[in-house]
Amino acid sequence: MNAEELIQNYQSGARDFSAILLCEANLSRADLCGANFSQAVLSITNFSGAHLCGANLSGAKLNVAKLSGADLSKANLNGAILNVANLIRTDLSEASLINASLIRSELIRADLSHAILTAANLSEADLREATLRQVDLRQANLKSANLRDAVLIASNLEGTSFHGADLTRADLRGANLVNAELRQVNLSQANLSGANLKGANLRWADLNGADLRGANLEQARLSGASLYGADLTHASLLYTNLIHADLTQANLTGADWTGADLTGAALTGAKLYDVSRFEVKADEITCDWVxxxxxxxxxxxxxxxxxxxxxxxxxxxxxxxITIDRAIDADAHCALADVYREIIRQTPIINRPPSIEVSSRRTTLSFRIERDELLFPTAYVVILPFNDAVPTQQTICNLVQMLGSENFIGLSVRHSSQIEKLAKEIKQNLQEITDLKFSQKSKTKPESSQAFFASPTRTTLRNFHNRTLKIYSHPQFGRSLLNVP
Incomplete structure (x- = not known):
């Protein structure tokens, strides 16, 4: 059967052309929608501009076929072989290409929106400016593919291999890249805002100037990656491997990198507002300023x-x-929650409740903060619910006054200036909360709750150098233990 006979048969109502052998035929602009070409051999055939919407081409051989501008929307191309095929500007929207082979195929500006390409092989394929919105490319192979300026918004790329691919300026907003293979990938200027890259392998990737705002990079591997000038605002970098990564001038505002490994990383010029620098590993880093x-x-x-x-x-x-010389019970626990909820509403000094550790005889409240300058003001506020508030606060005021007036003999001008600046900031913070009043309304609290807040307390501070300072300890603190039989 030649091309003319096939078209005549189709126009006469025939649709089954399965396993047909028709190489090098010219079927350009032919209307073959819904035709069955499963297992057909159609290599080097010209389908340019052809209408093949909804066609069944599963298992078909289309090596070096010309399909530029063709309509293959909703077509079945599962297991099809389209190596080195010309699919420039082809409409493959909603097509199914499960396990299809498209090695070195040309898909420039092709539309693959909502297509299914699970486990497809697109190694070295040319997908420049292609549209792949919400495409399913799970476990697909795109090694060394060209995806410059491609649109992959909200696509499922879980476990996909992009090793050595070029994704310069690609739009990957909201894409699922969990456990994706992205070694040595070029993602410079790419938009990955809101993308999920958890566990992804990004070793030696180029992410210069990439938009990673709100991206999930938890446990991702970014050793040796270049993130020069990248925007990581509010990104999650929990336990991320950033060994020898280049974060020069990167914007990390509001990012969370708890547990991250920054060994040997470059951080000069990074924006680190509202970023906790605690609980990270940062040996041998390079950083002149932030x-x-x-x-x-x-x-x-x-x-x-x-x-x-x-x-x-x-x-x-x-x-x-704050250690309370009494174990907390259910009533006191509820009262404590109410107390700190009211305090948090009244002052910006603290913005989260404490962690609570309870033993058989004592209760310890721990308030973690970001800066040493807030240690005294925080202690001043969080002791408010307890009967020991007045002596504790008085001790804090005395210490701050001493810090501001001490001569600091033997200290360099630089260190004296730093201490003076610290004292000034602490005083400013204390001034803001001096008028903060708090009433426990003890008459409405259960007796056990009143007893808890009246128990002896001990307040201790720990700075970022892990040095501790006992602010106040009630004279009767620990004495109750002496009466235990």
Whole structure:
């Protein structure tokens, strides 16, 4: 059967052309919608501009076929072989290409929106400016493929291999890239905002200037990756491997990198406002300065020596710890929750409830904060619910007054200036909360709750150098243990 006979048969109502052998035929612009070409051999056939919507081409051989501008929307191409095929501007929207082979095929500006390409082989394929919105490419092979300026918004790319692929300026907003293979991939200027890259392998990837706002990079492997100038605002980098990564001038505002490994990373010029620098591993880092201004405009810059950079990124989270000489019960626990909810509403000094550790005789409340400058103000506020509030607060005021007036004999001008600046900031924070009043309304509380807040307390501070300072300890603290039989 030749091309003319096939078209005549189709026009006469025939639709089954399965296993047909028709190589090098010219079927350009032919109307063959819904035809069955399953297992057909159609290599080097010209289907340019042909209408094949809904056609069955499963298992068909279409090597080096010309399908540019063809309509293959909703077509079945499962297991089809389209190696080196010309699919430029082809409409493959909603098509099924499960296990299809498209090695080195040309898909420039092709439309594959909502297509299913699970486990398809697109290695070295040319997908420049292709549209792949919400496409299913799970476990597909796109090794060394060209996807420059491609649109992959909300696509499912879980476990997909992009090793060595070019995704420059690609739009991957909201894409699922969980456990994807992205080694040595070029993602410079790509938009990955809101993408899920959990567990992805991005070793030695180029992410210069990439948009990763709100992206999930938990447990991702980014060792040796370049993120120069990348936007990681509010990204999740929990336990991410960033060994020897280049984060120079990257915007990490609001990012969470708890547990991340930053060994050997470059961080000079990074924007780190509202970023906890605690619980990260940061040995041998390179960092001359960072921007911690709220707007990332350089209005607040911290400059470091090598040792200061190490201390800054390997700090211990500052902590205010209140130990109550009594175990908390259910009534006291509820009252404590109410107490701190009211305090949080009244002051910006604290914004989260404490962690609570309970033993058979004592209760410990721990308040983790971001900066040493907030240690005294935080302690001043969080002791408010307890009867020991007045002596504890008085001790805090005395210590701050001493800090501000001490002569600091033997200290360098630089260190004296730093202490003076610290004291000034602490006083400002304390001034803001001096008028904060709090009433426990003890008459409405159960007796056990009243007893809990009246129990002896001990307040301890720990700074980011892991040094502790006992602020106040009630004279009767620990005495109750002496009466235990």
């Amino acid at each position: 921007d911690v201004s709220p707007n990332g405009d350089g209005s607040k810059v911290l400059r470091f020596s090598a040792q200061e950079a190490y201390q800054f990124f390997n700090a211990t989270s500052p902590l205010v710890e």
